Amino acid sequence: MLKIGVLGAGHLGKIHMKLINEIDVLELVGFYDPNDSNAQKAEEKLQVKRFTDLEELIHSCDAIDIVTSTISHFECARMVLKNTKHVFIEKPMTSTLEEAFQLVELIKEANVKAQIGHVERFNPAFLAVKDYAFDPMFIETHRLAQFNPRGTDVSVIHDLMIHDIDIILKLVNTNVKNIHASGVPIISDSPDIANARIEFDNGCVANVTASRLSVKNMRKTRIFQRDSYVSIDFLEKKTEIFKLYNEQPSDINTFELDLGENKQKKYIHFDTPEIIPVNSIKMELESFANSIYQNKETEVTAMDGLKAMEVAYGVLDKIQRLNII
Numbered sequence: 001m002l003k004i005g006v007l008g009a010g011h012l013g014k015i016h017m018k019l020i021n022e023i024d025v026l027e028l029v030g031f032y033d034p035n036d037s038n039a040q041k042a043e044e045k046l047q048v049k050r051f052t053d054l055e056e057l058i059h060s061c062d063a064i065d066i067v068t069s070t071i072s073h074f075e076c077a078r079m080v081l082k083n084t085k086h087v088f089i090e091k092p093m094t095s096t097l098e099e100a101f102q103l104v105e106l107i108k109e110a111n112v113k114a115q116i117g118h119v120e121r122f123n124p125a126f127l128a129v130k131d132y133a134f135d136p137m138f139i140e141t142h143r144l145a146q147f148n149p150r151g152t153d154v155s156v157i158h159d160l161m162i163h164d165i166d167i168i169l170k171l172v173n174t175n176v177k178n179i180h181a182s183g184v185p186i187i188s189d190s191p192d193i194a195n196a197r198i199e200f201d202n203g204c205v206a207n208v209t210a211s212r213l214s215v216k217n218m219r220k221t222r223i224f225q226r227d228s229y230v231s232i233d234f235l236e237k238k239t240e241i242f243k244l245y246n247e248q249p250s251d252i253n254t255f256e257l258d259l260g261e262n263k264q265k266k267y268i269h270f271d272t273p274e275i276i277p278v279n280s281i282k283m284e285l286e287s288f289a290n291s292i293y294q295n296k297e298t299e300v301t302a303m304d305g306l307k308a309m310e311v312a313y314g315v316l317d318k319i320q321r322l323n324i325i
Contacts, residue, residue: 018046070094070158091166095154118167137226161312176201198311
């Protein structure tokens with residue numbers, strides 16, 4: 001079994017520990033958290049050993065799962081990599097872009113497996129269309145959340161929008177050409193509401209909105225391309241595909257589209273792919289373990305995490321420049 005330790009026993013850290021105990025190929029050695037209150041609750045609730053020496057925990061494990069506050073990600077990961085251990089790091093991977101670049105280099109030098117916790121890659125609604133032939137020209141996302149003090153140590157861009165940035169980069173798979181953005185801080189020192197227009201070299205445009213001060217929760221992505229429209233509801237775990245045909249397919253879920261006199265009729269096929277329920281966090285941890293056992297690239301690499309960070313900081317920079325002016 002792969003011996004793994006967890007750094008951080010807060011809300012998400014406890015969830016990770018609980019799920020690790022349910023994964024057959026993983027053995028939870030223990031956790032480290034300097035916060036006595038967090039540690040005591042984790043010990044009592046999960047019956048997991050607490051390590052008071054971080055180096056001792058790292059030396060006792062094959063891999064480390066970092067679920068600490070974002071500001072400590074880099075230093076924690078640096079210690080793990082110094083000891084040549086595999087590492088899973090919650091998103092965002094670091095608190096600064098400079099740290100992200102450094103971390104990618106440290107991972108290469110250590111020659112270990114590293115995965116970034118962009119959990120929406122494992123959302124059942126996204127998995128249902130993971131192998132769909134995407135060639136998007138316009139993407140629109142809304143990620144709205146009711147206020148929660150957790151996560152306010154970073155901007156809404158790094159807390160929420162970065163999920164959609166990662167998915168968009170996965171779908172478009174070409175270079176970012178330009179970024180336009182606006183946003184405002186309302187209850188924290190960094191933007192709590194933000195909107196970005198991300199333009200790509202291939203002509204695709206993504207309009208991305210995130211808020212952590214909404215009256216209701218929403219996590220929707222709409223993808224438009226020449227022959228189809230795909231709607232992914234990450235919150236409700238629903239996916240819809242509307243595909244355009246020149247000739248009528250033999251399917252009951254097809255309706256005719258009349259484009260007017262002397263114009264060829266089009267046909268739209270409506271499909272709702274099967275959604276297979278999974279625990280996304282458990283699945284991403286299983287994926288991390290499998291990449292180690294099978295010696296293959298992780299599902300969400302450190303370079304993926306870096307690219308998402310670059311775009312996120314591009315959005316934040318545009319907002320800060322706008323606010324200064």
